Amino acid sequence: MIGSILTWAVQRRLASIDHFRQHPHEVQQRVLQELLLAARTTEWGHRYGFADAPSAREFAQRVPISSYEELYPTLERVLRGEVDVLWPGRVLWFAKSSGTTNARSKFIPVTPASLHESHYRAGRDMTATATLLYPESRVLDGKTLSLGGTHAPNPFRPEAPDSRVGDVSAVIMQNLPGWAEYIRTPPLELALLDEWEEKIERIARHVLGVNVSVLAGVPTWIIVLLRRVTELAGAADITEVWPNLRLFLHGAVAFGPYRELFRQLIPREQMGYLEIYNASEGYFAFQDQPDCEDLLLLLDHGIYYEFIPADQFEAEIPQTLTLEQVERGKNYALVISTNAGLWRYKIGDTVRFTSLAPYRIRITGRTKHFLNAFGEEVVIENADAALAAACRATGTTVRDFTAAPIYFEATESSRGGHQWIIEFTHPPHDPAQFTRVLDETLRQLNSDYDAKRHRDLALAAPVLTVAPTGTFDRWLARKGKLGGQHKIPRLSNSREFLEEILREIA
Incomplete structure (x- = not known):
């Protein structure tokens, strides 16, 4: 009986989900205005004129985009208990996030709102x-x-x-x-x-x-x-x-x-x-179709979204798009403004829209975590799909992995490559077949990678290193990051993480 009552109660939200599916732009504009109204008396509200109820365009012109590093001096004041800085009141709770594991933790404000x-x-x-x-x-x-x-x-x-x-x-x-x-x-x-x-x-x-x-x-x-x-x-x-x-x-x-x-x-x-x-910054999307891995973007949950096109990722002052301006099939970096006081905050994730009615996305990676040492532009989405194909072909499963470039100076030829350290639940009987399927699938999925791999001219075949059971856990434990939300850095253009993990194997 209690289960039936709870089911009835939560299903009352289905109408609200349908509403933002059908009226996404109106809902997002309302969310922006509600955020600005709530924060109009804060330090940032005064600084950027939130009380004027700026339009989306005016908001983007007034408020700078911030990475965590750029926002940190202000966040530190919030951490130390100052009130009415980014959001009304004093923030008591903070999500400690490592993102992709590194030595420096991030502290993200979590408000009651x-x-x-x-x-x-x-x-x-x-x-x-x-x-x-x-x-x-x-x-x-x-x-x-x-x-x-x-x-x-x-x-x-x-x-x-x-x-x-x-x-x-x-x-x-x-x-x-x-x-x-x-x-x-x-x-x-x-x-x-x-x-x-x-x-x-x-x-x-x-x-x-x-x-x-x-x-x-x-x-x-x-x-x-x-x-x-x-x-x-x-x-x-x-x-x-x-x-x-x-x-x-x-x-x-x-x-x-x-x-x-x-x-x-x-x-x-x-x-x-x-x-x-x-x-840590919010709840952005979930899978609402069991047979499709696309994620429904949540639009009335206290988060206003903007999107940086891929050609603007490295721009000093990147241009952003609103929801109604995005296109299917293109990569964007997420920029969010939230009811935790994160204003035009660049979280570092990249997404690709698979549907515009309703708005559905797939997570494609991180703006700073991909393989592009030789112009191959391999993102997490490519890596995950290729690993899944290699697992199916060889009857194995992957527990953890990381990959990084093999730079020219580390090879005997003029070609670069990729080294993959993979910890399997049980190693494949034929590691060469696993590596071959991984490589072939990446070529099918990514034309830039395929071009670099053509006749092995720029990129040699991947190098697979099979890690013994527990390797990645030992590395996380050594970093003091075992457990919780800490994650292995999957793809990197630096060999720093990979070399550290190799030392765990030695």
Whole structure:
């Protein structure tokens, strides 16, 4: 009965989803005006004339685009407790984000408005959509098992115990509304443990007897948990432990390389998989069609979007497009203005529109994380698709990977190349075939890569290095980044990360 009541409650959001699908431009203009009105008395509101209710064009002319590094001096003041700087009031919670793993953490403000109007509203929309797509599964009758990170006191305000920093998943969990806390497992005291080996073990033992119907989290850690639960239960597979498991909501990393492994771990034809695009800065999109991996862009969730075309990525003052100006099939860098006080903030992600009615996207990579040492322009989307094809061809699955160039000076010939370090769940019987399919698929997907690979003139064939089990976890642990939302840097034009991981193998 409780599950039926919750289903009815969340499905009330379906009408709102249909509204922004049908009236995207009007909704986005309303969101912009609401943001400007709310922040008109802040320092930035006064500086840029938010009280004038500037149009989208005037807003873009007045307010500069900022990267994290450019905005940091202002964000540091917010971290130290100053009020009414970027958003009204004093911000108490901050999402500590590493993006693609590096030594310097980012601290992203999380306001009550962004929690409730972005993260939680989008969570309800995702839940409503799932109950619509999978009505027979009755996903709200059981518990949603979610893995997250942890939070700690704000190091910039040691005198203020109520100010906290942590993974966005931990910030969200700690502040969940009652209805959402009711349907999730494990309890917060386990979910927020900061030692990941202990966390996985204690959660696995706790959830053995829980009726889990939905999984939510990063695929890599869900895999570890599923294996441990199955082992503890002495079961053949997880469906013997959780017979009502029907849905996995996944995000943070591309799912393609993991799809076959999850089919093995959860051998159930009715199992559903939906992707979410949720970051420290906000909840941007989710998969609303089970047979199509495109993500519906969320337009009435406290976020106003602008888009930088690919030819403007490196411009000193890049020109932006509004939603109504984008085109299908082109790469854009996301620029957002949010109810957490991020104004024309360049988050570093790139997307490609696959549909304009409604607006659907695919994540194609990062503005700073791609392979383009020789003009090949390989983005994450290419890499994920090629790895998935190579896995299918060789009957294996990838757990983690990174790739970087082999520069001319590192080769005996005048050609460059790419080196891939891949940790498999089980190595392919024929690594040469895996590498060949990876290369062939990249050539099919990317004309620039294909041109450089023509007759091996500019690019030699990829070099595959098979990493022993646990290599990437050891590297993350050495960096103090094991667990949570920390991710392996997938593609880089520098060999820095790759060389560090090679040392873990040596």
